[in-house]
Amino acid sequence: MPSRSLIPFVAGLVGFGASIAVADEGMWTFDNVPRDLVRERFGVRIDDAWLDHVRLGTVRLSGCTGSFVSPNGLILTNHHCVADCLDQNSTREKSLIESGFIAGTREKEIDCPTQIADVLERLENVTAKVQDATRGLAEADAKERRRQTLTALESECENTSRSSGNPLKCQAVTLYDGGQYWLYQYRRYDDVRLVFAPEEDIAAFGGDPDNFQFPRWCLDFSLLRAYVNGAPAATPRHLTINFGGPEAGDPVFVSGHPGSTDRQLTVAELKALRDRELPPTLLRASELRGRYIQFAKTSDEANRIVADSLSGLENTIKVQRKQLDALLDDAVMAGKRDAEADLRMRVAGNRALAAEIGDPWQRIEDALDEEATRWLPYLYLEGGTGLNSRLARSARTLVRAAAERPKPNAERLREYTDAFLPRMEQQLAAPVPIYPELERLTLSFSLERMREWLGPDAPIVRRLLVNETPDALAARLVGGSRLADPAYRMELWKGGQAAIDASTDPFIVLARELDPEARALRKWHEDNVEAVIEAAHEQIARARFQILGTSVYPDATFTLRLNFGSVQGWIENGQPVEPFTYLERLFERATGAQPFRVPDSWQAARSTLDLGTRFNLSTNSDIVGGNSGSPLIAADGRIVGLLFDGNIHSISGAYWFDVDKNRAVAVHPAIIREALTKVYKVAPLVEELGLDK
């Protein structure tokens, strides 16, 4: 469940909704945890102190979750959540993903140049302020005003916290489709270093074939450390690990950052996903998978430099494939249709409400029809699908930043506002390796598909490819660009518009040329599609609050949530699946060849290991990509597992929660103890985690 699955792949279609809790379903915000329900179901009493403890021990990483597990800033998360860091610190000759990494001492902990760690310190409800600001405005104007208001609130919040001597990152959060607006305020650690990661062969044993499967044997854990001013961060409010782990049936809580769910999309939106978005997206991804795999066969070096991209892509494919399956399930779709029809009927039966909101479902359907008219150019140009290259993305960011940054904060494109700039600069400055052959591969691929889908006679295609093949153009752009050099990127970043105008870097030249058309498409999309859909969803949310009350949770938005559930398996084809796996079977299942190879370190230690050690476990927690690395927490507040995946049925969780079959998958803490004490024998970590006692 790598972090990529987080990225909402459908610009303009991401709806934020509200669901009624059924069974252990629910991704609850910390201000609205159904404490009574938890007490009834599990006899567990959750109070403010418990919630604060868990919240302050939980960390938001780039696309993942982690938790502080020592007073010295040590962070427990998944191996796959540090894949980017491992990749960035690898070379053509040596892959840290393959070999793993053991710092051994703090001095040897290595920089993760694009990693950040955020802890949610405060939540402030600003719904009234936002709704007041937009009241009575037409859709496109309301969207613009909302954007400005949220940006202004963020600025104000950051200024206030800075002058109070406790600087926090303030982020506006939209919940319940605009039913609520919040300011989430984070303590940010932007110096995060890698402490420990096992070899991928054991972290991701079974590779893509086993991904989203259970039973499972993955040691998908790693350790990071947050630093402040060059020293380990003091994190007194950390969580502790109960290495004994839980028993079957034990209640478990997941504290984490589920990335995105679409449980409140309208039927029209689900159908647009099913019919228009997912099939072509899957076809592109599958072709790129084939190109990556074939490229990997050309040399060991090629294999190494493409490995991380490939595993992320394969994860995306599996997720989207099962999402498509879910949407093709007419029973699920009928359920959605019925629920929507019921709500529409209730709205129609409420004269005041009906007069106020009209038919927002129809407005969404109309907006989607409008979207379809220019969807492909929008996707390929503004969406970047036609220029799949890290260099091309850097160029566009630099070109746009030069134009946006001089503007007043509230007038900029949202992603260029002050709240986002530090992160953007960090990413541009990061000395991460960029491999020209991989750039050429992805760029040539995306150009070829742009020609296929927009057609050879589309103006943009004629302009780019009239004299060059996709391969030749990609080679010329990549070969002539200096953007792989972080110093040059920083020169352009700091040089502003003058530097951009003067640049002859071919990617900068191209980005300059394409920007006006791309911006026009974005403006069209924002005004005619997003604005309408956002307004309509806000109205549906209002109707839902009014009719269904407030015992509901919002769709996932990569913000902190709590889920409650328990350790349990499920029934598959009439056979029970037990909730635990054991070390012994790992060795039985090994084939000696990737992705079923047990690394030498484990083979060497085999005779010293307790083969009865629990390895992975399953729970009925309601999770989704972004929850990767979440601590599984027992009633006593201690960590009893490390969430890293879901079973295959969990993927339909994007649209609905299947109580019978949707299961989360976690690393059992006992196997982490076994690994650290007997396989890797990292004395300082063993001590820091209290395993020497």
Place this chain on the structure above:
Amino acid sequence: MPSRSLIPFVAGLVGFGASIAVADEGMWTFDNVPRDLVRERFGVRIDDAWLDHVRLGTVRLSGCTGSFVSPNGLILTNHHCVADCLDQNSTREKSLIESGFIAGTREKEIDCPTQIADVLERLENVTAKVQDATRGLAEADAKERRRQTLTALESECENTSRSSGNPLKCQAVTLYDGGQYWLYQYRRYDDVRLVFAPEEDIAAFGGDPDNFQFPRWCLDFSLLRAYVNGAPAATPRHLTINFGGPEAGDPVFVSGHPGSTDRQLTVAELKALRDRELPPTLLRASELRGRYIQFAKTSDEANRIVADSLSGLENTIKVQRKQLDALLDDAVMAGKRDAEADLRMRVAGNRALAAEIGDPWQRIEDALDEEATRWLPYLYLEGGTGLNSRLARSARTLVRAAAERPKPNAERLREYTDAFLPRMEQQLAAPVPIYPELERLTLSFSLERMREWLGPDAPIVRRLLVNETPDALAARLVGGSRLADPAYRMELWKGGQAAIDASTDPFIVLARELDPEARALRKWHEDNVEAVIEAAHEQIARARFQILGTSVYPDATFTLRLNFGSVQGWIENGQPVEPFTYLERLFERATGAQPFRVPDSWQAARSTLDLGTRFNLSTNSDIVGGNSGSPLIAADGRIVGLLFDGNIHSISGAYWFDVDKNRAVAVHPAIIREALTKVYKVAPLVEELGLDK
């Protein structure tokens, strides 16, 4: 529209149906052409002589159609219909697909080792015989008896024709879902040679981006010649070409062999296609496309040896992608549902009929549910999806042939009956190049996907991949096999079971090992899925005949059909698309790079050419893959075009005929004249086609 699109990609789901004619829709059998309708619509009188003339001038090729165009066996067809022949006569160093081929003299015409040419001489209705034989039997028994009966009828027919001194190939044909059975009797030419093919750059100008598009500029034609006893066949009943071509609005007839349509599938079958078949098939195909493309980049040689496979695959992807789009169109599906509900209601209202056939729609749905339980093993093992390799397919054919051929004809698996053996032997004996690197690519790919879809713990996957990676296993099998050598294949073919048992060829060993399980899956599928669905379709066909009468045409079955329509464009996004393109625009559209490169031969001749020459044209003919190479015939019986493709809307023709937008695309005869007289200047052909007059 290469021949691959013919191959029914869904074993067990291919239904044969009957549609009511609307507008110019319809793929009519020659015994049931609606002559009155043609006279009413076009004022054209079609009589027996006209039909015989057209039928005997039309040729069925491997997966394509052609027509005799001289008294000396000269066959006009598409360039893409001879791609296999060009590929088989190419080497790593020289690709005839790239360079084209001009024999110049008859002595230099080259063998197309797997090509055959069949002319339909007789049609015999044997419905009563087949229905009598199966009356009252249970479904699985009826299927078995039907198979035996059809095989026996074929044998008898061939024996009779042989002893009459006029040997014909007899093929049983199922029409109207089993509403009718026929014996189609062909004069077969199995010595077919290549006479002329232009360069692919002009034959397939625009490549995959332009495939299934119009306007279009493709010189997609070639010439073959049928030989008998080493001399050109005498074909006095050939067709003649009117090189002036037709005008807009002119009536045109297509005589050809549409491969497969699914217009009479039930809603349950369409949903199985939409939900279960097409998405994974498309994902596999797209990944393979990526592997092919990346492989092609490794060297000029690699590019050459994979080119034909790639273009076939890209055609398949485009077809299936648009088929999926068609099935995702809820309006189309609702139309199908309504039509089905209407027929079901009428059956229910007819007490006798209802008592006789019950609810065949439900039985089909149940059979599909049953099919789903073992679909993946069936697909990967018996369907061959897990072993995508020409060597593996040869091995299986040889292993099965050794077991089947000693049996009495009527007891064999259908494809090993006498009617099919000569063609099978021809294919095994053909000295076509097999490239080990390409074999390894496709085999490794399919093994990897088998592991993904069946899961790493499936017995077959454990057996094959427990000690080897897909790459290693593929390398060992391909490297150790002698099956690329036609002499060795013939040795095993002739040696029968003893030779198979004694062989240590790794592919033969593997095929021997897997055959029992594959056969068991096939038996299960035939008895529990195919038998039920065939019986149910036969009953639906009976109901349809009874209720809707006989003015209907059957689904396509790669047997001879006639369609009538006219030269016309259509309206796309509110803009008219004209039905003709002109040579001038070819040069304007050229980019100098594939797939938009105009070959040197045309650049050199440019100043001599009439740039106003018509190039391609569109008609509203109802066609599908297999119609490639069909003559477009005017009311006077002369050829006025060479069909080679459809527009993008034609693909949904698999399920329904869109009268407003479905268009066929043909090469205009004027551009063929221009090419032969001014560009290629092949004097003997110019003379043979009467162009020197």
